[in-house]
Amino acid sequence: MIVILDYDIGNIGSIKNILCKIGAKDVKISRDKNDILNAQKLILPGVGAFDAGIKKLRQYDLPELIYECAYERHTPILGICLGMQMLGNNSEEGDCEGLKLIDFSCKRFPDDIDYKVPHMGWDYVQIIDDKNLLFKNLVDKQRYYFVHSYYAECENKENILMTCEYGKISFAAAVSKENIYGMQFHPEKSHLYGMNLLRNFIWEC
Amino acid sequence: MISRPRIIPTLLLDEGKLVKTQKFKKPHYLGDPLNAIKIFNEKGVDELCILDISATKANRAPDFDILKRMAEEAFMPLSYGGGITTIEQARQLFYIGFEKVVINTSLIENPRLVKEIIDIYGSQSVIASIDYRKKWGKQRCYIRGGRKQTKYSLKELCEYAENQGVGEILLYSIERDGMSVGYDINVISEIAEKLHIPLIACGGASKLEDIKAVLEEGKATAVAAGSLFVYYGKKKAVLINYPDESILLKYGIYKEET
Numbered sequence: 309m310i311v312i313l314d315y316d317i318g319n320i321g322s323i324k325n326i327l328c329k330i331g332a333k334d335v336k337i338s339r340d341k342n343d344i345l346n347a348q349k350l351i352l353p354g355v356g357a358f359d360a361g362i363k364k365l366r367q368y369d370l371p372e373l374i375y376e377c378a379y380e381r382h383t384p385i386l387g388i389c390l391g392m393q394m395l396g397n398n399s400e401e402g403d404c405e406g407l408k409l410i411d412f413s414c415k416r417f418p419d420d421i422d423y424k425v426p427h428m429g430w431d432y433v434q435i436i437d438d439k440n441l442l443f444k445n446l447v448d449k450q451r452y453y454f455v456h457s458y459y460a461e462c463e464n465k466e467n468i469l470m471t472c473e474y475g476k477i478s479f480a481a482a483v484s485k486e487n488i489y490g491m492q493f494h495p496e497k498s499h500l501y502g503m504n505l506l507r508n509f510i511w512e513c
Numbered sequence: 514m515i516s517r518p519r520i521i522p523t524l525l526l527d528e529g530k531l532v533k534t535q536k537f538k539k540p541h542y543l544g545d546p547l548n549a550i551k552i553f554n555e556k557g558v559d560e561l562c563i564l565d566i567s568a569t570k571a572n573r574a575p576d577f578d579i580l581k582r583m584a585e586e587a588f589m590p591l592s593y594g595g596g597i598t599t600i601e602q603a604r605q606l607f608y609i610g611f612e613k614v615v616i617n618t619s620l621i622e623n624p625r626l627v628k629e630i631i632d633i634y635g636s637q638s639v640i641a642s643i644d645y646r647k648k649w650g651k652q653r654c655y656i657r658g659g660r661k662q663t664k665y666s667l668k669e670l671c672e673y674a675e676n677q678g679v680g681e682i683l684l685y686s687i688e689r690d691g692m693s694v695g696y697d698i699n700v701i702s703e704i705a706e707k708l709h710i711p712l713i714a715c716g717g718a719s720k721l722e723d724i725k726a727v728l729e730e731g732k733a734t735a736v737a738a739g740s741l742f743v744y745y746g747k748k749k750a751v752l753i754n755y756p757d758e759s760i761l762l763k764y765g766i767y768k769e770e771t
Binding site: 316317318319320321322325326329355356357360390419421424425426428429430431451453455456457494496497498499500502503 | 517518519557559560581584585588589590591604607608609610611612613631632633634635636637638680681708709710711734735
């Protein structure tokens with residue numbers, strides 16, 4: 309069973325739609341303890357502000373369940389957009405602490421008249437760790453849809469899967485640490501490019 | 514680096530039907546919106562903007578049934594505007610698969626709602642749609658589908674929207690809507706130069722050269738167009754269309770990734 313975490317903040321419908329489209333069976337939107345602990349894959353969506361997201365996760369007692377999946381059960385977990393940002397330590401967007409599953413902090417893009425904030429639109433990425441299972445069979449340049457005002461700055465280079473450049477900033481477009489993955493862009497809104505990544509996450513990782 | 518500015522077909526809904534207007538009036542029936550979404554999805558469009566032009570007038574909420582079915586067919590970002598008056602409606606829209614809400618009337622009549630959506634869902638989730646036309650020699654802003662004039666000039670409302678914290682501004686020329694006369698480049702560049710947030714130009718596109726011009730001279734961050742992507746030819750036959758990547762590269766609208 310693939311569980312998409314429901315914590316009131318996220319475009320859950322889009323993620324379910326695309327998973328069904330690529331042929332994933334048994335996809336459930338849930339915040340139920342049993343569903344989460346027994347999930348074969350866990351997806352943490354997110355469209356919103358950092359503190360609002362963290363507070364909602366706490367409201368539904370989800371952090372503990374996420375840690376158990378991450379550390380005890382080694383469930384592959386994918387955080388998307390805000391979902392990825394919450395996997396880190398903290399964000400300049402808010403005061404709450406993140407889940408600290410991967411060592412990074414989120415910073416705001418600087419004001420730049422040529423590079424407006426939010427970074428919004430389709431952008432190409434550079435794949436850093438092309439051996440990762442997430443990139444199996446991917447050819448050509450990959451592009452995805454980004455919508456964000458804050459970007460991740462990783463402490464350890466080996467956690468960076470993909471980078472993207474916006475203005476003077478080169479940021480982590482995708483991160484990973486063992487069974488934990490994060491994508492700053494929206495694979496569920498990135499046509500075939502996103503479908504390929506999600507296919508790999510579901511069937512290869 | 515963004516070498517692909519967003520090109521966004523704008524679909525107008527009127528009582529559940531796909532329509533095209535001229536100067537925000539005379540809605541002309543085009544067909545079934547779901548069909549249009551499917552075609553745009555197949556063509557791999559960057560993004561879609563869906564605006565319900567009858568919702569605010571009828572004091573009606575968004576039609577979630579049809580919007581849900583649209584979201585199931587679209588694997589690119591979607592924004593929706595029309596009759597959004599509560600936070601619950603915004604939550605529902607994000608839940609079913611829309612990335613952004615487009616706020617026009619509520620920007621003036623309910624600023625608290627706008628702030629609430631931004632606080633919970635982030636500024637990137639809100640597009641302020643600013644509809645304007647010239648009156649007595651000055652650019653003035655309108656709400657309620659262009660029917661009610663506000664006290665704001667164009668510059669004032671754009672500044673206000675940016676200060677409210679919206680993610681981007683959809684600048685919609687009422688006079689050029691559906692008229693295929695090109696974008697309002699002078700006005701757009703004046704506003705774009707002052708904004709720190711993205712500006713989507715809308716109203717008047719008739720050919721790809723118009724898109725290139727509004728991006729380069731107009732300094733728009735992205736473009737939206739209705740007629741250009743739903744009509745074809747001088748006789749305005751209804752044909753859902755969208756330029757291929759190779760054409761956009763040829764016109765210099767997309768630049769080669771270095």
